[in-house]
Amino acid sequence: MTAVELAGITKRFPGVVANHDIHLTVRKGTVHALVGENGAGKSTLMKILYGMQKPDEGTIAINGEQVSFSSPADAIVRGIGMVHQHFMLADNLTVLENVVLGSEKLHGIGAKARRRIKEISERYGLGVEPDRLVEELGVAARQRVEILKVLYRGATTLILDEPTAVLVPQEVDALFDNLRELKSEGLSVIFISHKLGEVLSVADEITVIRRGTTVGTAVPAETTPKQLAEMMVGSELPTPETAESTVTDRPVITVDKLRLEAVGGKALLDDITFTIHAGEVLGIAGVEGNGQTELVDALIGLKHADSGTIKLIDEEITAWPTRRRREQGIGYIPEDRHRHGLLLEAPLWENRILGHVTEKPNAKGVWLDPKAAQQDTRRIVEAYDVRTPGIDVTAASLSGGNQQKLIVGREMSHKPRFLIAAHPTRGVDVGAQAAIWDHIREARREGLAVLLISADLDELIGLSDTLRVIYNGKLVADADPATITPEELGSAMTGAATGHLEHEETPEDTSRSSEPGEDEAR
Amino acid sequence: MKKFDKERVLLAVAGPVIALAVAFVLSAIVLIASGKNPVEPFSIMFEQATFSDIQVLIINQASMYYIAALAVAIGFRMNLFNIGVDGQYQLAAMMAAIVGAHANLPAALQIPLLLLTAVCTGAFWSGIAGVLKVTRGVSEVVATIMLNAIATSVIGYLWLPTVFGVKVGNNNTTGEMHESGWVPGIDMGDAGEIYGLVFLAVLLGIAYWVVLNRTRFGFDLRASGASESAAAASGVDPKRMVLTAMLLSGGIAGLAGLPILLGDTHTYSLNFPTGIGFLGIGIALLGRNSPVGIAFAALLWAWLDKASPELDFHDYDKEIAVIMQGLIVLSVVVSYEAVREWGLRRQQRRVGAELAAGHVLGADNNTTKEVAGR
Numbered sequence: 001m002t003a004v005e006l007a008g009i010t011k012r013f014p015g016v017v018a019n020h021d022i023h024l025t026v027r028k029g030t031v032h033a034l035v036g037e038n039g040a041g042k043s044t045l046m047k048i049l050y051g052m053q054k055p056d057e058g059t060i061a062i063n064g065e066q067v068s069f070s071s072p073a074d075a076i077v078r079g080i081g082m083v084h085q086h087f088m089l090a091d092n093l094t095v096l097e098n099v100v101l102g103s104e105k106l107h108g109i110g111a112k113a114r115r116r117i118k119e120i121s122e123r124y125g126l127g128v129e130p131d132r133l134v135e136e137l138g139v140a141a142r143q144r145v146e147i148l149k150v151l152y153r154g155a156t157t158l159i160l161d162e163p164t165a166v167l168v169p170q171e172v173d174a175l176f177d178n179l180r181e182l183k184s185e186g187l188s189v190i191f192i193s194h195k196l197g198e199v200l201s202v203a204d205e206i207t208v209i210r211r212g213t214t215v216g217t218a219v220p221a222e223t224t225p226k227q228l229a230e231m232m233v234g235s236e237l238p239t240p241e242t243a244e245s246t247v248t249d250r251p252v253i254t255v256d257k258l259r260l261e262a263v264g265g266k267a268l269l270d271d272i273t274f275t276i277h278a279g280e281v282l283g284i285a286g287v288e289g290n291g292q293t294e295l296v297d298a299l300i301g302l303k304h305a306d307s308g309t310i311k312l313i314d315e316e317i318t319a320w321p322t323r324r325r326r327e328q329g330i331g332y333i334p335e336d337r338h339r340h341g342l343l344l345e346a347p348l349w350e351n352r353i354l355g356h357v358t359e360k361p362n363a364k365g366v367w368l369d370p371k372a373a374q375q376d377t378r379r380i381v382e383a384y385d386v387r388t389p390g391i392d393v394t395a396a397s398l399s400g401g402n403q404q405k406l407i408v409g410r411e412m413s414h415k416p417r418f419l420i421a422a423h424p425t426r427g428v429d430v431g432a433q434a435a436i437w438d439h440i441r442e443a444r445r446e447g448l449a450v451l452l453i454s455a456d457l458d459e460l461i462g463l464s465d466t467l468r469v470i471y472n473g474k475l476v477a478d479a480d481p482a483t484i485t486p487e488e489l490g491s492a493m494t495g496a497a498t499g500h501l502e503h504e505e506t507p508e509d510t511s512r513s514s515e516p517g518e519d520e521a522r
Numbered sequence: 523m524k525k526f527d528k529e530r531v532l533l534a535v536a537g538p539v540i541a542l543a544v545a546f547v548l549s550a551i552v553l554i555a556s557g558k559n560p561v562e563p564f565s566i567m568f569e570q571a572t573f574s575d576i577q578v579l580i581i582n583q584a585s586m587y588y589i590a591a592l593a594v595a596i597g598f599r600m601n602l603f604n605i606g607v608d609g610q611y612q613l614a615a616m617m618a619a620i621v622g623a624h625a626n627l628p629a630a631l632q633i634p635l636l637l638l639t640a641v642c643t644g645a646f647w648s649g650i651a652g653v654l655k656v657t658r659g660v661s662e663v664v665a666t667i668m669l670n671a672i673a674t675s676v677i678g679y680l681w682l683p684t685v686f687g688v689k690v691g692n693n694n695t696t697g698e699m700h701e702s703g704w705v706p707g708i709d710m711g712d713a714g715e716i717y718g719l720v721f722l723a724v725l726l727g728i729a730y731w732v733v734l735n736r737t738r739f740g741f742d743l744r745a746s747g748a749s750e751s752a753a754a755a756s757g758v759d760p761k762r763m764v765l766t767a768m769l770l771s772g773g774i775a776g777l778a779g780l781p782i783l784l785g786d787t788h789t790y791s792l793n794f795p796t797g798i799g800f801l802g803i804g805i806a807l808l809g810r811n812s813p814v815g816i817a818f819a820a821l822l823w824a825w826l827d828k829a830s831p832e833l834d835f836h837d838y839d840k841e842i843a844v845i846m847q848g849l850i851v852l853s854v855v856v857s858y859e860a861v862r863e864w865g866l867r868r869q870q871r872r873v874g875a876e877l878a879a880g881h882v883l884g885a886d887n888n889t890t891k892e893v894a895g896r
Contacts, residue, residue: 300755301757302754302755321757321759322754322755322756322757322758322759323756323757323758323759324757325757326756326757327757332755334755339749339751339752340751340752340754340755341752341755342749342752343745343748343749343752344748344749345748345866346744346748350741353741354745354752354756355755355756355757356756357738357741357742357745357756357757358738358757363738366737366738366739367736367737367738368735368736368737368738368740368741370736387877388873388877389873389876389877392530393869393873394866394869396866396869396870397866397869397870397872397873397874398873
């Protein structure tokens with residue numbers, strides 16, 4: 001019996017990879033994984049299934065019946081539920097209130113609703129407490145609330161969009177137990193991911209999507225991560241591994257007992273101390289929201305330290321404003337390129353000026369030098385393979401990967417001494433990812449000091465010379481990237497392990513240790 | 523890559539043209555609804571524009587609108603809404619009139635002194651709003667509206683005979699300015715005189731373009747307007763930028779009343795034109811904050827103002843012009859947003875198509891050359 005059947009789905013879309021002739025069949029009572037690299041068209045496809053977008057061609061059948069959705073409400077009526085990557089919960093409301101919000105008609109907002117929530121929670125082993133405030137809950141618990149919300153509305157097919165992106169490995173295992181529970185009760189789950197190890201462990205069937213079209217399906221028992229990955233990217237895989245160490249003994253950036261407080265005195269960062277040497281990449285691992293953003297802000301000067309010092313080579317820069325720091329050789333690849341790295345509606349050459357308006361070739365004295373900036377933009381576009389028809393188009397019309405290559409090119413063009421790279425390859429395609437890694441490695445060979453923040457543990461382990469773990473605003477652990485595994489790093493990210501993390505050799509690990517290299521399919 | 527340029531021009535023109543067309547049609551509907559001929563009033567007003575005396579009036583009026591609109595536009599370029607241009611220019615004109623009535627230097631010093639007085643007064647008044655925003659987070663919209671009201675009271679106070687006021691009949695004035703502060707106009711014979719300070723408006727327009735598009739400061743200002751977070755990350759101090767933009771906006775606003783003050787009235791009286799600051803908002807919107815666009819918009823507004831009184835003689839209400847101004851502003855807001863989004867989507871589609879067709883910059887040497895020679 002099929003729960004969902006998509007046939008011949010095509011969606012044309014400006015500028016980005018659209019969906020083209022997609023076929024997807026999800027059987028009842030199974031976990032069906034949809035894998036593909038970022039930008040392959042997974043999200044578009046799920047938006048179509050969830051009624052947020054209409055396909056230009058093709059059919060959707062739910063339980064064998066052909067349907068046409070014009071809004072998510074239609075999809076919900078048909079039993080389709082979506083758990084978004086970014087949770088949509090109101091922090092200052094209780095779990096109960098969040099769940100009934102918008103569905104007050106189902107079971108009211110009182111005792112009956114609470115009973116229903118408890119019932120669902122017990123049945124699927126979600127462990128949700130209806131009267132807790134959402135702001136008190138951790139990421140994993142919030143995700144379970146989101147799942148419960150969808151079940152409460154009567155979903156029989158759940159779409160989970162990259163549910164593991166925000167979880168540490170241990171929480172991922174718990175989530176997978178929940179999913180197994182759901183499918184044993186006859187529900188179907190569509191699981192979107194690009195992490196192949198996870199997909200292989202939880203899915204019953206896998207559909208691979210590449211460049212907007214489905215390239216094949218696989219059964220976990222008969223496939224290896226390597227085969228899957230090659231289906232995904234259609235070629236040999238790049239790896240983030242750096243060859244030999246280029247670390248020197250010349251400190252470039254020295255942070256000492258840095259503390260940053262929120263309004264009201266709560267510490268956002270506390271006792272942060274580290275040194276990055278020329279030619280060294282320091283990787284910061286951590287679950288998002290543990291102070292990474294604040295650390296970056298403090299280093300680039302968007303927030304000023306409440307105590308502690310930051311030194312660039314031998315100058316103290318703690319009190320310097322952002323512009324001075326950038327002029328003196330701090331490069332910045334921001335976490336959110338749309339908010340912090342680009343002027344989306346400005347042409348590429350103006351984006352090339354952004355952040356370096358006082359420097360050559362962008363300015364002569366107080367005057368801008370548009371000609372030279374344009375000239376240099378053309379150079380960056382070519383040298384960094386930014387795919388664009390010209391430098392006068394707006395940044396918004398480029399794909400995410402090309403926007404990122406432009407930013408990397410811009411920052412590298414000013415010969416930084418210290419580079420802050422926050423999620424440098426997030427949301428970019430495999431080709432661009434490899435290119436960005438290459439640029440970072442090359443600059444590192446020439447003596448650049450890099451602070452690398454990433455949610456992709458393989459990227460962190462592969463690129464870093466030194467690893468630190470940030471938890472709750474503190475650097476709680478350090479590890480040697482040569483021996484550490486993502487799982488071991490993960491337990492420190494939850495605060496479970498501190499100090500120097502030693503890799504423990506167990507029989508299970510030996511089989512795993514070959515995995516990371518192959519697991520980098522994104 | 524010429525086509526992207528052409529496209530930008532097309533987009534820049536499409537918004538205003540659509541807005542004006544819609545406004546004309548809606549005004550015609552209003553006329554039909556009130557049982558009048560929907561076309562005749564416009565033909566009367568167009569005819570007015572051919573008379574040279576009306577043309578002089580239009581140019582004189584437009585010069586003040588232009589300066590006020592530039593002041594508003596500077597704010598708009600960095601997402602600040604200086605709604606207080608009205609209070610700033612009135613207070614500034616009054617201060618200039620008072621200084622002009624009491625100081626008597628040679629013209630070469632007197633006129634710069636008066637301009638400087640006006641700039642400083644305007645900047646001071648808007649600066650209050652700027653400081654409040656930067657230090658206490660008060661919205662500049664609220665602060666400048668309040669300051670408009672306060673300016674009216676301050677003007678009333680300064681008009682008291684015991685302060686700087688001089689009663690002329692029933693009229694409150696600040697007394698006649700010394701002649702060294704008068705700016706001679708261009709004599710157009712029977713048609714009248716074009717204010718000398720019309721040239722100041724032109725110079726300000728040029729300076730506005732140069733500063734915004736060709737200086738580091740202008741880039742920072744535009745970046746702040748386009749994305750406050752990206753500007754901050756690029757090294758712009760957002761607070762300082764807010765304050766600077768507010769001071770600049772107020773300084774320019776201070777000059778808006780001077781063409782008529784130094785060119786015609788030579789005193790600040792009850793008859794001094796009011797409301798120019800508010801009209802400047804609509805004009806800046808219509809002109810898309812571009813110096814050339816604003817010039818056209820200011821002329822259009824001045825034409826509606828100066829050509830409409832004739833309607834009274836033909837049994838139409840001259841308020842048609844006011845209705846039209848309102849409708850223009852309304853349709854401008856809607857049409858610009860629609861055109862902007864449409865343009866962005868269209869470009870994304872075209873970039874996608876160009877890339878799919880293999881027209882990638884640097885893909886081979888020919889295309890590179892072609893682009894470089896743009």
